[in-house]
Amino acid sequence: MIYQNSLDSARWLDSKDPLASMRERFCHPVIKGKPVLYFTGNSLGLQPKAVKDHIETELTEWANWGVEGHFHSKNPWYSYHELLTPASARLVGGKAHEVVCMNSLTTNLHLLFVSFYRPTATRFKILCEGKAFPSDRYLLETQVQFHGLRPEEAIIEIFPRDGEHCLRQEDIEAAIREHGDELALLFLGGVNYFTGQWFDLAALTAVAHEVGAFAGFDLAHAVGNLPMALHEWQVDFAAWCSYKYLNASAGNVGGVFIHERHGLDPDTFRFGGWWGHDKENRFKMESGFSPILGAEGWQLSNAPVLGMAALKASLELFDEAGMAALRAKSLALTGYLEFVFNDVVEQFPGIGLEIITPADPAQRGCQLSVRLKGTDRRLFDALTEAGVIADFREPDVIRLAPVPLYNSFEDIYRFGVVLTSVLRQLEVAA
Structure with a gap:
């Protein structure tokens, strides 16, 4: 699949997603009065509204x-x-x-x-x-x-x-x-x-x-x-x-x-x-x-x-969704996150971030673990403050999980926007 790091591209991918409506079947957190980007379903999944x-x-x-x-x-x-x-x-x-x-x-x-x-x-x-x-x-x-x-x-x-x-x-x-x-x-x-x-x-x-x-x-x-x-x-x-x-x-x-x-x-x-x-x-x-x-x-x-x-x-x-369809979306969604992440990080060569999850999609699910090489937990804290709910594991790894039941391609694009802003702030501070 050919990806582009743009809002139009993300929305086009969402328009072609047969599982897109599943997103509305879940409760999405609003923290401090602001909707968040939720990428930690590998720790606690969102609540289905039917619960x-x-x-x-x-x-x-x-x-x-x-x-x-x-x-x-x-x-x-x-x-x-x-x-x-x-x-x-x-x-x-x-x-x-x-x-x-x-x-x-x-x-x-x-x-x-x-x-x-x-x-x-x-x-x-x-x-x-x-x-x-x-x-x-x-x-x-x-x-x-x-x-x-x-x-x-x-x-x-x-x-x-x-x-x-x-x-x-x-x-x-x-x-x-x-x-x-x-x-x-x-x-x-x-x-x-x-x-x-x-x-x-x-x-x-x-x-x-x-x-x-x-x-x-x-x-x-x-x-x-x-x-x-x-x-x-x-x-x-x-x-x-x-x-x-x-x-x-x-x-x-x-x-x-x-x-x-x-x-x-x-x-x-x-x-x-x-x-x-x-x-x-x-x-x-x-x-x-x-x-x-x-x-x-x-x-x-x-x-x-x-x-x-x-x-x-x-x-x-x-x-209702079926694991075959969920896996198909997971492959596309995780691939898009990998693409957007790499596209953003390449703009900041002085801040070393590295995906340690296998690059081969057959060896991973919907999680990418990112090692903080040129920065520290401040990056995770800044992402959290900006409304990205991810997961930090000692000593130096952020885990991001785009879940096909309720995450969208637009979520991932917007994560890229936030990541760009946070990395720019860290670059200036350094």
Whole structure:
């Protein structure tokens, strides 16, 4: 696609966008009386306007039914999580019985490690990417300690080569094979939160299985961002949150995928809870945990309905738009941001800014991470003050995420105008 850094060009691109009307289905923040340019859907997605009605429906049902709402409300609460399953399964490319929405992300990962990290004296190592999200790092540290192991011996971190920002596929695969006899688990973020790099999960899973290890992924920055086919890729397990690209409110319910070869096997060990127990006998209150077959067997407690109502509103928009169309727009929108950013930065050679996200669109979603080389956090603060809501990660990276559901090409052009103004001010100040 040929881009031009002009308002007319941006508006022309918006006029050709089949998803342009989706933007009006979201609430757009106004901060200090001024509409902002919102590029941080990779941290917290915007609120779909339908969320209010979905939650008010459940509040009304609660008011009218009380406890009887579990079985007699419009959307019975005892099975509310099942309403989220089909759309969630489509998003990650799983079968319905391989997916369930429950708990929160790191809680779910700890529960999945109960099943998939069962170290032995000879096979006990976990391979992960360096600069994993801190919660994942703490997860790994405490999991290996729980099994009486030392993190420095059990956790293998793989880092980019000197002078590079992203991992090379061949280096990850080589590390898997190098530690193969000792490797219990490959565990990566599907999209690295810091650089925005999207890993080839199918290929990595195949190599992990080749050496006898499980493959699991944190999909917090991948779900709702990139098309996936977890069942086809033979991924053993995955988990995700719903408040980033899934726009379901801060800290809301997460989701898990468990491949059917594990989920349909009642001998796959997992912790028990009454919502994971055989549905036909759940309310008999008897001893003896008998897990539901499939991912539902990993549930512990009944559904947090108000949070799930917000997720339901967002998932309906994903079904309406379709991941293929969202990915197509994401490629164009992120490409335009890259073009506008580079066009602006070239005008200020004395201020070094560098995109560290892969230039290959096949290795990224809708995030560009920018390293501040010739300036400091003052640039981020100035952008914020000028109405650009982005995200800063220590020590020197700004993350920008143009989300295809609600960002426009004009948003990106206007970001370029603000960036030009801010860089000019910094240049003068220097």
